[in-house]
Amino acid sequence: MAAARPALRRAIPSLRSSTFLPHHHQRPQCLHHHVTISQRSLSTSSPFCNDTQTTTSSPSSDRETHFGFSTVTESQKRQLVASVFTSVADSYDKMNDLMSFGWHRIWKDHFVSTLNPGFAPLSSSDPSSPQHILDIAGGTGDIAFRMLHHAHTVNSNPNVNVTISDINRAMLSVGKSRSAELPASQQAALSFVEANAEDLSKTRPLTPILSQSEQTFFDPATATSSIPDNSVDLYTVAFGIRNFSDIPAALREANRVLKPGGIFACLEFSKADRHPLFNSVYKEWSFRAIPLIGQLVAGDRDSYQYLVESIERFPRQEEFRDMILDAGFKVSGQGWEDLTGGVAAIHRGMKPRV
């Protein structure tokens, strides 16, 4: 088992270069851009990739030339790849924890429970048509799994399905392997789709990553399907939208795919500047402390720096609300809800029936 580690570690540089560097975008697609995969997280057995250890412990001396993958089956390879990204996902969580003081899990719970997917009044006699949720930039499944749980378990409504979509197949693979832990009925209600949120007319189902040299960012030229107009009840995007290069285009696409009456909901880091004192402390924290911690903990100052700056660049609550209105949505009240003093915010909009 120990022998497997050097091989794994060698596999990583090629993974990093092929998967994390977007082929046409200048700026990183997401905060994990060049996260270093630490040795520690690889050697720790992850709850989401139980087979990794067995896979890699088979004695074989020719691993070095083949990055250790020559003796495993394709499905095992996939799991191995996924396990690597699981550790990336872990470092996501770490960054989210730092930026949110550990609140992001609570925000996500709140986000999902207030959207209340699958709610159907007991008194309604007509059998409701299935509710379709599209979780954009949903990578690792954090939001989607909560949605399924809320709909199927809390609201006892199995008639709800969720599509997880992401531009990065590697992230989707993490979500896919994590989903193996879910009850079968929930797994059956899940699907994984590769797409750029800015153009949902070009998609394809998640195709497994088979070789390390593969491009993991979705190439629209390889699209095999599309998300039809007026087909989605609930569109969610959590901590994803600030990474998009063309936010208005993504909002227009959200409007296109939603049914009339459908809901757009976005959870994103935001501006805490309503409370000047808190804000200055938070800014100090995020601009100085976080990149430093990133350097010390993960040996990677740059991605943490990117994280902080992408949050700073993202429009303020009012501005983003106006972008949502411009895309054709209607809002209630001011159109957003501040979380934890505005460190994050939830924007909600409804596609009107015209």
Add this chain to the structure above:
Amino acid sequence: MTSPGAVTYSGAAARRILLRPATTVRSLSRSLPTTAARPLTTSTSTLPSRQQTSPQPQQRPPRHLQSRTYHSTTHPSPPGPFTQAETPLLTTALTSHVPLHGFTLTSLTLAARDLSLLPISPSFLGPSPVFRLIHYHLYSTRTTLSSLTAVHSASLSGLSPPEKVELLTWLRLKQNEAIIPHWQQALAVMAQPSHVPTAVKELALLADEIYYLAGDQSVDPSWYTKRGGLSGIYAAAELFMTTDKSEGFQETRRFLRRRLQEAEELAGVAKSVGEWIGFTASAGVNVLRSKGVRI
């Protein structure tokens, strides 16, 4: 008034701005909801005539609240904190489903269905669609009070100011008739910490409105005391009404009269506020207990 974004605003808060000396207007309007900072016109003919101060420099309203025009005095005044997009859902729920299903998500979901929307649609109303519905009830009943005043102008005209206050408060209480079986439930929702500020503010605005409609023009320190007193009495009467089984809620009306008399005879103010807090808190606790919350 017909320019885009111009609204007819008949809320007492707005009129109060018009009444203040110009120097205080600016600071006041900053603390009010953005809607109140827009062109203001009173439209209820029965209102005592008021001098309008020169218009203040207008702030551009938020885009989602623009292009709303209200000309009718019988229509609820501008949605204030409510957008045009959400009022159909809220109104439909209130009138068609709350009397049967209470202030619940079920009512909102049924309203969404009536409007050919989706079961998920009410979730655009924010973190608590149910509280949004309750708030809308508070808001719309308060803002229709001025048109009710117009309807009852004959019976109001001969009355002294305290009698007017009593009648107006009674008119407002009667607006709870259709939903009274569900009002304790609603009070429990209002008692949740995140909802208290809005609920308390609505209560103050109601007292404000009633005093304004009763023609009380005093803008002096005692006004705040009176407003506080009326808020407390109103809330206590409202709670009383939830358990009142008498014909036409006559017991509630008597309760209201007694409390107003006491307040008139002074001392009552602080007491009634304190009692209201006690009342509401215990009602809230009882309802929560009945729902299995262990307090």
